[in-house]
Amino acid sequence: MDELIFFINRVLISGTxxxxxxxxGAIGVTLIFGILRFAHFAHGDMMTMGAFIAFVLAxxxxxxxxILPLPMxxxxxxxxxxxxxxxxxxxxxxxxxxxxxxGAKPVTLLIASIGVTLMIQGLIRLIFGSGTKSVFVAxxxxxxxxxxxxxxxxxxxxxxxxxxxxxxxxxALIVVALHFFLTRSRLGKAMRAxxxxxxxxxxxxxxxALVVRVTWVIAGSLACVAxxxxxxxxxxxxxxxxxxxxxxxxxxxxxxxGHAYGAIVGGFLIAFAETLAVFNWTAVLxxxxxxxxxxxALPANLALVPTEYKLTVAFVILVITLLVRPTGxxxxxxx
Amino acid sequence: xxxxxxxxxxxxxxxxxxxxxxxxxxxxxxxxVGMVQGTASILLxxxxxxxxxxxxxxxxxxxxxxxxxxxxxxxxxxxxxxSTVFLSYPVNMAFWESDGPMMLGRALIAFLVGVVLVLAxxxxxxxxxxxxxxxxIVALAWFAGYIIYRTQIDPAAAYxxxxxxxxxxxxxxxxxxxxxxxxxSAVIAFYIGKISLGLRTDYLAIATIGISExxxxxxxxxxxxxxxxxxxxxxxxxxxxxxxLQATGMSIPDSFMYARLMFLGIAVLFLVVxxxxxxxxxxxxxxxxxxxxxxxxxxxxxxxxxxxxxxxELFIFGSILMGIGGAILATFTQIFDPSGYQPxxxxxxxxxxxIVGGAGNNWGVVLGAFLIYIxxxxxxxxxxxxxxxxxxLTSSLGWxxxxxxxxxxxxxxxxxxxxxxxxxxxxAPKGLIPEVVKRG
Numbered sequence: 001m002d003e004l005i006f007f008i009n010r011v012l013i014s015g016t017x018x019x020x021x022x023x024x025g026a027i028g029v030t031l032i033f034g035i036l037r038f039a040h041f042a043h044g045d046m047m048t049m050g051a052f053i054a055f056v057l058a059x060x061x062x063x064x065x066x067i068l069p070l071p072m073x074x075x076x077x078x079x080x081x082x083x084x085x086x087x088x089x090x091x092x093x094x095x096x097x098x099x100x101x102x103g104a105k106p107v108t109l110l111i112a113s114i115g116v117t118l119m120i121q122g123l124i125r126l127i128f129g130s131g132t133k134s135v136f137v138a139x140x141x142x143x144x145x146x147x148x149x150x151x152x153x154x155x156x157x158x159x160x161x162x163x164x165x166x167x168x169x170x171x172a173l174i175v176v177a178l179h180f181f182l183t184r185s186r187l188g189k190a191m192r193a194x195x196x197x198x199x200x201x202x203x204x205x206x207x208x209a210l211v212v213r214v215t216w217v218i219a220g221s222l223a224c225v226a227x228x229x230x231x232x233x234x235x236x237x238x239x240x241x242x243x244x245x246x247x248x249x250x251x252x253x254x255x256x257x258g259h260a261y262g263a264i265v266g267g268f269l270i271a272f273a274e275t276l277a278v279f280n281w282t283a284v285l286x287x288x289x290x291x292x293x294x295x296x297a298l299p300a301n302l303a304l305v306p307t308e309y310k311l312t313v314a315f316v317i318l319v320i321t322l323l324v325r326p327t328g329x330x331x332x333x334x335x
Numbered sequence: 336x337x338x339x340x341x342x343x344x345x346x347x348x349x350x351x352x353x354x355x356x357x358x359x360x361x362x363x364x365x366x367x368v369g370m371v372q373g374t375a376s377i378l379l380x381x382x383x384x385x386x387x388x389x390x391x392x393x394x395x396x397x398x399x400x401x402x403x404x405x406x407x408x409x410x411x412x413x414x415x416x417x418s419t420v421f422l423s424y425p426v427n428m429a430f431w432e433s434d435g436p437m438m439l440g441r442a443l444i445a446f447l448v449g450v451v452l453v454l455a456x457x458x459x460x461x462x463x464x465x466x467x468x469x470x471x472i473v474a475l476a477w478f479a480g481y482i483i484y485r486t487q488i489d490p491a492a493a494y495x496x497x498x499x500x501x502x503x504x505x506x507x508x509x510x511x512x513x514x515x516x517x518x519x520s521a522v523i524a525f526y527i528g529k530i531s532l533g534l535r536t537d538y539l540a541i542a543t544i545g546i547s548e549x550x551x552x553x554x555x556x557x558x559x560x561x562x563x564x565x566x567x568x569x570x571x572x573x574x575x576x577x578x579x580l581q582a583t584g585m586s587i588p589d590s591f592m593y594a595r596l597m598f599l600g601i602a603v604l605f606l607v608v609x610x611x612x613x614x615x616x617x618x619x620x621x622x623x624x625x626x627x628x629x630x631x632x633x634x635x636x637x638x639x640x641x642x643x644x645x646x647x648e649l650f651i652f653g654s655i656l657m658g659i660g661g662a663i664l665a666t667f668t669q670i671f672d673p674s675g676y677q678p679x680x681x682x683x684x685x686x687x688x689x690i691v692g693g694a695g696n697n698w699g700v701v702l703g704a705f706l707i708y709i710x711x712x713x714x715x716x717x718x719x720x721x722x723x724x725x726x727x728l729t730s731s732l733g734w735x736x737x738x739x740x741x742x743x744x745x746x747x748x749x750x751x752x753x754x755x756x757x758x759x760x761x762x763a764p765k766g767l768i769p770e771v772v773k774r775g
Contacts, residue, residue, distance in 0.1 A: 038537065039541060095757055095761075098761060099760065102764075104760075104764070105536075107404065107536050108760060110536075111686065111690065111760060112756075112760050114686070115753045115754075115757040115760065116753065116757070117683075117753070118679065118683065118749050118753030118756070119753030120753075121750075121753075122746055122749035122750025122752075122753055123750055125743065125749065126750060129742060246541070246544060249541050250541075253538070308555070308556040309552055311552065312548070312552045314545075315545035315546070316549070318541065318542065318545050319530065319531070319542055319545055319546065322531070322538055322541075322542050323531075326534065326535075326538060
């Protein structure tokens with residue numbers, strides 16, 4: 001039983017946490033690619049920016065003496081989402097829209113997004129310094145829920161922290177909301193139509209400029225959610241999301257660029273592949289030692305890949321996907 | 336473009352005059368920086384800028400000539416650095432006298448067994464196993480090969496790391512190490528190109544950046560080969576070190592100046608040779624064919640050009656220059672530190688150099704490399720100055736001084752780089768010295 005609990009703690013929970021973050025980021029990347037047809041590299045830094053906005057708001061709120069039972073960064077998240085969405089719109093207007101108007105190639109936009117990455121990252125480091133910060137500004141503690149498993153014969157509990165629990169709920173809510181938006185609302189349908197064929201969508205009377213704006217709003221606010229959640233789970237630092245922007249792209253590509261559901265599946269797929277690859281299987285298979293003959297004991301470490309190579313797993317999956325099925329598992333918008 | 340259609344264009348629009356003016360401006364900047372920061376310091380900047388110019392020429396071959404997107408520059412620089420460590424670092428006798436070489440030999444055999452296994456599995460269609468079954472067998476063979484290799488390399492790595500530290504070098508001349516860096520980069524580029532060049536631009540960008548991260552993870556964690564995060568230093572120079580010059584009785588400032596000057600001489604020699612070769616290739620039929628492929632690969636293909644083969648060729652040539660450049664930079668700083676490589680400093684900055692300088696124009700790219708590197712280096716002291724003044728202002732206003740000025744000013748460079756690239760894309764998308772397109 002203890003082995004199963006260990007597995008749940010190490011793989012199920014941390015995989016779901018990572019998967020939620022990858023999925024939320026990948027939805028933004030994939031929507032932008034579907035509508036605007038370029039790989040938006042600055043998405044990771046938009047996540048970091050969202051986290052820092054939440055951090056500033058939470059600090060301000062805490063300074064006013066408002067203390068709530070929930071983490072402050074989570075409480076201020078709706079406001080931070082709106083702000084990040086506005087900044088995302090501003091970035092588009094200032095940097096991408098002029099290039100699009102000139103008829104620049106997608107590659108030029110990609111390079112421009114790298115410029116935006118550098119600027120956001122430089123600004124964040126300039127303002128906040130390059131150290132690590134805690135988002136628990138009001139001194140609230142990171143509650144850990146321990147589910148006692150003694151009823152099932154386990155000696156250790158299942159551990160889950162408060163931010164993780166919040167993250168599961170929020171991600172589930174967002175995914176459901178996104179599903180209804182894309183399938184039921186007029187705007188969501190227009191978005192899907194434009195992702196399928198932009199010219200046809202414009203000819204049939206869809207306001208493409210509005211769709212572009214809505215895309216940035218969704219992508220920006222989801223980036224803020226993902227960034228804040230990540231900061232709550234680990235800590236806040238300027239390269240918080242820059243390091244995971246590649247796994248996010250891997251998730252979006254595995255799911256098929258331009259395909260929102262694919263991005264969610266891809267996010268969880270990449271996250272679980274990473275966690276399972278570095279998982280030490282000996283911990284689960286230890287009971288086998290009793291069955292195995294002497295001298296054939298399991299080695300102490302039976303992980304598929306050493307822990308240092310965790311992120312590499314995502315890239316290997318990415319490269320294999322690109323080679324074998326570049327359209328992704330859900331046949332995304334590739335040409 | 337107007338310069339191209341009107342050869343008699345005057346003033347700013349004449350590419351030659353524009354180039355000369357810009358190079359003169361850069362020369363003035365170099366002299367000014369040299370007067371402010373001292374000769375030894377500007378020689379340091381110039382030597383590193385020369386290395387980056389070589390790398391930027393490599394990217395210009397790939398992106399400027401052939402339109403190939405390469406985000407794996409950092410990976411090639413690391414490969415170049417690691418190769419030159421292996422060839423030029425002094426011999427580590429502790430390793431050669433231990434069981435290390437034999438264990439590594441066994442790991443090599445295990446690796447070859449894995450390769451044979453995979454190759455054999457790929458041929459099972461000859462005995463009638465096709466489709467899904469063949470794919471399954473190939474995947475299983477990969478897995479088995481990986482396990483076999485891991486069973487041999489893991490103990491070997493642990494043994495070497497615990498007894499000898501790392502493999503050490505071969506103690507050869509650093510210049511040989513640089514050429515070896517180019518060679519290893521070429522081999523790796525061949526495989527990367529084979530895998531990924533068929534992809535469309537966006538996908539290629541993401542695939543290459545992923546591969547570059549894989550290379551970084553490997554070099555950073557293969558402690559037995561590269562010493563990983565424990566870093567290798569001091570690397571030998573091809574020219575006398577300042578310390579050696581001091582031993583002959585030279586004063587300390589002079590020794591640094593002359594040592595760097597000699598190193599700069601060799602680096603510039605490499606750059607000039609590469610430049611001449613690259614420039615001649617551009618003007619020749621080969622370069623014309625490459626531009627034809629870049630501008631319309633479908634029509635080039637229908638004229639009988641081997642598009643994928645040529646693109647692979649370009650990718651390899653460019654990567655050789657990147658490997659050599661990376662090796663020169665690692666030798667010059669005398670330390671090979673895998674954690675010192677960052678995508679911002681070693682991939683994106685090269686892109687900024689090429690875009691700002693003018694993709695496709697070698698003069699422009701060299702200008703861009705020097706200009707951007709100098710901007711990158713002097714943003715730090717400039718920002719520090721601005722911050723110190725601001726800090727005085729805020730403290731005089733009673734708001735208190737700005738904390739952590741040193742570490743913050745350093746980050747200004749990243750912001751400046753971002754601003755430069757966005758401005759360049761918006762207002763000078765073809766670069767400072769654009770490619771001259773001859774028509775008619």
